[in-house]
Amino acid sequence: MWSPKNTSLACLLGLVLGAFAASAEVKFGAPFPELATFSLEGSLPPHEGRVVLIDFWATWCAPCKASFPFYSALQTELAPLGFTLIAVSVDKKAAPFDEFIKRFAPAFATVRDSGQKMVAAIQPPAMPTCYLLDRHGVLRLVHSGFHGDADGQKLRAEIIKLIEEK
Amino acid sequence: MKPSVLILPSILVACACAGGCSTTKLVRVQPWERATLADYTMRSDRDPLHTAMSEHIYFSREASSGGRGVGGSGCGCN
Numbered sequence: 001m002w003s004p005k006n007t008s009l010a011c012l013l014g015l016v017l018g019a020f021a022a023s024a025e026v027k028f029g030a031p032f033p034e035l036a037t038f039s040l041e042g043s044l045p046p047h048e049g050r051v052v053l054i055d056f057w058a059t060w061c062a063p064c065k066a067s068f069p070f071y072s073a074l075q076t077e078l079a080p081l082g083f084t085l086i087a088v089s090v091d092k093k094a095a096p097f098d099e100f101i102k103r104f105a106p107a108f109a110t111v112r113d114s115g116q117k118m119v120a121a122i123q124p125p126a127m128p129t130c131y132l133l134d135r136h137g138v139l140r141l142v143h144s145g146f147h148g149d150a151d152g153q154k155l156r157a158e159i160i161k162l163i164e165e166k
Numbered sequence: 167m168k169p170s171v172l173i174l175p176s177i178l179v180a181c182a183c184a185g186g187c188s189t190t191k192l193v194r195v196q197p198w199e200r201a202t203l204a205d206y207t208m209r210s211d212r213d214p215l216h217t218a219m220s221e222h223i224y225f226s227r228e229a230s231s232g233g234r235g236v237g238g239s240g241c242g243c244n
Contacts, residue, residue: 058201061204090198092201116199119198124197127197127200
């Protein structure tokens with residue numbers, strides 16, 4: 001039976017569900033959206049059947065740039081074991097991106113989400129944020145920020161754990 | 167008019183107003199949209215001359231030379 005009390009409860013429930021729907025984009029244990037569907041600028045490396053780390057970064061983000069030497073070393077070390085790192089830049093302008101990539105020449109693949117469509121769909125909570133996927137493309141870890149070597153070693157341990165999974 | 171008649175319209179208006187709070191896009195710059203905020207020109211200390219003048223005005227007005235950027239307090243007791 002209709003009553004103002006029932007209506008107010010329904011409205012409250014609607015608000016709560018709406019708020020959750022707005023924030024839930026990617027889920028642990030679920031397949032990560034396919035990168036090829038986002039029209040990223042640059043070529044994606046083959047990554048099927050490999051452990052993949054997707055890193056959102058920008059040239060205006062200091063911690064993002066600080067993570068590059070570590071990520072380069074990680075890619076060089078673990079690529080033969082089945083690991084691929086893909087850095088997705090959210091820079092809208094091409095010039096600072098091109099200049100940084102030319103100067104740094106990272107050992108991993110870098111693509112640019114110039115329209116910020118992918119990052120808007122994934123909604124990382126901070127810059128940088130990286131998403132670790134297992135060999136089946138399932139999201140297993142989300143890591144925000146980069147605070148130096150301690151962060152890097154934790155990430156490396158998680159990657160090795162996934163590489164060793166069969 | 168009975169008070170109960172006003173309850174439903176009041177709830178609906180409140181929900182319509184509060185509905186805007188459920189989307190973060192209206193009230194918050196997202197982390198990936200902060201390129202302009204991170205620009206050097208957005209720093210308050212980008213101009214050394216302006217910073218020096220501001221400091222001068224601050225300690226002249228507050229009588230606290232060195233009270234902002236030097237170890238110890240402005241009272242001269244440290």
